[in-house]
Amino acid sequence: MNQPGESLRDRKKRRTRAALERATVRLAAERGYDHVTVEEIAAEADVSVRTFFNYFASKDEALIGADPEAGPRMAERILAFPGTTTPFEAYRSSVLAEITEELDNARDLWLLRKEVLMQRPDLLVRAFANSAESEQLLADAVGRRAGLPRSHVYPRLLVAAGSAAFRCAVTRWASDDSVALGELVSEALDLFGTGLAHAPRHHEGGS
Amino acid sequence: MNQPGESLRDRKKRRTRAALERATVRLAAERGYDHVTVEEIAAEADVSVRTFFNYFASKDEALIGADPEAGPRMAERILAFPGTTTPFEAYRSSVLAEITEELDNARDLWLLRKEVLMQRPDLLVRAFANSAESEQLLADAVGRRAGLPRSHVYPRLLVAAGSAAFRCAVTRWASDDSVALGELVSEALDLFGTGLAHAPRHHEGGS
DNA sequence: GATCGTTTTGCAGTCACTGCAACTTTGCAG
DNA sequence: CTGCAAAGTTGCAGTGACTGCAAAACGATC
The missing domain is CATH 1.10.10.60 (Homeodomain-like)
Known part of the structure; x- marks a missing residue:
C-alpha cells in the first residue's frame, strides 16, 4: 500500500x-x-x-497555520510563468493564486483568525518571523527570473513588499470584510508596483 | 532641583x-x-x-533597544516639514534622520547587533512586532499630510514599506557593511518610491 | 507475525515573563 | 534636617511555552 x-x-x-x-x-x-x-x-x-x-x-x-509547502509551491509557480511575464507580475500572480486557493480551502478558518488578529495585530507580524526560509526561496526565484545576482536588493525587497501588502490587506479586511481579501492584497501590490512617491488623491468612495 | x-x-x-x-x-x-x-x-x-x-x-x-520615543519623534518630524514636501518625502527624510542620529549615538552597539542579526534574522522581524503603536502613529501622521481618510491604505502601506526597507537594508548591511546603513535604507525606499513593477537591469558593479 | 522505521507520548527540566507586596530611593516642603 | 509621598527596585511564587530524551505505540513491509 x-x-x-x-x-x-x-x-x-x-x-x-x-x-x-x-x-x-x-x-x-x-x-x-x-x-x-x-x-x-x-x-x-x-x-x-x-x-x-x-x-x-x-x-x-x-494560529497562522503556516504551511511549510507554501513557499516551495509559490517559488515553483513563479518560475513556471512564461518568459514574457515580468518578475513582478509573476510574483504578484503567484501570491494571489496562493491566497485565493487558501481562502477556498479554509475560508471559515480565516474568518475566525480575523477575530483574533483584530485583537492582536502583532501576531500577524510574528507569524512572518518564522518564514525567513520561505522568503529566501521566493526571493531566489524572483532573482532568477530577473537575471539579477544573488546580492541584489530587488528580489528581497519585492518579497518583503509582498509580506507588507499581505499584512496591510489582512488588517484592513479584519476591520471591514466587504471587499475580498484577494482584492485588497492585489490593490496593495499594485501600489507597490506603481510606486509610493505620489500619494493618491482623495475622492469620495475611493479606497 | x-x-x-x-x-x-x-x-x-x-x-x-x-x-x-x-x-x-x-x-x-x-x-x-x-x-x-x-x-x-x-x-x-x-x-x-x-x-x-x-x-x-x-x-x-x-536586544533591539526599542526606543519608545522614536515613534512620536518621527511623527512630529513628518508633520513639521513644509507643506510643499510630499508625504513620501517627509516620511523618507524622517526615517533617514532617525537612523542617522541613532547610528551617530550608538554605532558600536549596531556593529554588535549586526553579529546577532546575522545568526538570527528573525529577531529583526520580531522586533517590529512590538511597535504596532508606533506604526499607527506614523501612519496617522502620513495620512494627515496626504489629506487622506483614516481608512485609506496608503499611509499604512508606506509605513509598512519603511519597515520592509529597513529590514532589507540591515540584512544587506549585515553581510557587507562597506556601504553605510543609511545609504542602503535610502536606496530601498527609493525603489519603493518609483515602483517595483519593473525589475532593475543588471550591470556590473550595480547594487 | 517479526521486524524496521516513524510517530506519539510522558517526564523532567529550563527559561521568559507576570502580579504582588515589601522595601529603598528620590523629590520636595515645612 | 525631617517627614512624607511618589517613583523605582527587588524577591518571590507562579504560570506556561518550549526542549531533549527514552520508552511505547503504531504503520509499512516481507
Missing part, C-alpha cells in the same frame, strides 16, 4: 495537523489568544502537548 | 536602560542570543531580573 497518492500515515498526519490548527484558531477566537494554553489546544485536538510541538514550532505558528 | 532638563531620577533611569540594552547586545553577540539568559543580562547590568522587565517587555525588545 504505497500509492504515491497518500498512505494512511500521511493522511493521519494531515488530519492531526489540521485538527491542531483548527483547535488553535477556534479556541483563540472564542476566548482570546492568551487565555488559551497549548495544553487545552492539544486536548481539543486529542493529542499530547508534545505532539503539538512536533507539528508546530510555536503557538503563533499554529 | 527640577530643571526641565533632567532630574537625578531620570538620569539614573536612562543609565539603567542603556546598561541593560548594552549588556543584552554585548552578551548576545559574544555567546549567541539564546545562550544568554535574562538573569545573566540583569547581573551584567547590576540590577534584578524583575527590573529588566520593568524596562523592556521582552528579551527581544532589549
Whole structure:
C-alpha cells in the first residue's frame, strides 16, 4: 500500500495537523489568544502537548497555520510563468493564486483568525518571523527570473513588499470584510508596483 | 532641583536602560542570543531580573533597544516639514534622520547587533512586532499630510514599506557593511518610491 | 507475525515573563 | 534636617511555552 497518492500515515498526519490548527484558531477566537494554553489546544485536538510541538514550532505558528509547502509551491509557480511575464507580475500572480486557493480551502478558518488578529495585530507580524526560509526561496526565484545576482536588493525587497501588502490587506479586511481579501492584497501590490512617491488623491468612495 | 532638563531620577533611569540594552547586545553577540539568559543580562547590568522587565517587555525588545520615543519623534518630524514636501518625502527624510542620529549615538552597539542579526534574522522581524503603536502613529501622521481618510491604505502601506526597507537594508548591511546603513535604507525606499513593477537591469558593479 | 522505521507520548527540566507586596530611593516642603 | 509621598527596585511564587530524551505505540513491509 504505497500509492504515491497518500498512505494512511500521511493522511493521519494531515488530519492531526489540521485538527491542531483548527483547535488553535477556534479556541483563540472564542476566548482570546492568551487565555488559551497549548495544553487545552492539544486536548481539543486529542493529542499530547508534545505532539503539538512536533507539528508546530510555536503557538503563533499554529494560529497562522503556516504551511511549510507554501513557499516551495509559490517559488515553483513563479518560475513556471512564461518568459514574457515580468518578475513582478509573476510574483504578484503567484501570491494571489496562493491566497485565493487558501481562502477556498479554509475560508471559515480565516474568518475566525480575523477575530483574533483584530485583537492582536502583532501576531500577524510574528507569524512572518518564522518564514525567513520561505522568503529566501521566493526571493531566489524572483532573482532568477530577473537575471539579477544573488546580492541584489530587488528580489528581497519585492518579497518583503509582498509580506507588507499581505499584512496591510489582512488588517484592513479584519476591520471591514466587504471587499475580498484577494482584492485588497492585489490593490496593495499594485501600489507597490506603481510606486509610493505620489500619494493618491482623495475622492469620495475611493479606497 | 527640577530643571526641565533632567532630574537625578531620570538620569539614573536612562543609565539603567542603556546598561541593560548594552549588556543584552554585548552578551548576545559574544555567546549567541539564546545562550544568554535574562538573569545573566540583569547581573551584567547590576540590577534584578524583575527590573529588566520593568524596562523592556521582552528579551527581544532589549536586544533591539526599542526606543519608545522614536515613534512620536518621527511623527512630529513628518508633520513639521513644509507643506510643499510630499508625504513620501517627509516620511523618507524622517526615517533617514532617525537612523542617522541613532547610528551617530550608538554605532558600536549596531556593529554588535549586526553579529546577532546575522545568526538570527528573525529577531529583526520580531522586533517590529512590538511597535504596532508606533506604526499607527506614523501612519496617522502620513495620512494627515496626504489629506487622506483614516481608512485609506496608503499611509499604512508606506509605513509598512519603511519597515520592509529597513529590514532589507540591515540584512544587506549585515553581510557587507562597506556601504553605510543609511545609504542602503535610502536606496530601498527609493525603489519603493518609483515602483517595483519593473525589475532593475543588471550591470556590473550595480547594487 | 517479526521486524524496521516513524510517530506519539510522558517526564523532567529550563527559561521568559507576570502580579504582588515589601522595601529603598528620590523629590520636595515645612 | 525631617517627614512624607511618589517613583523605582527587588524577591518571590507562579504560570506556561518550549526542549531533549527514552520508552511505547503504531504503520509499512516481507
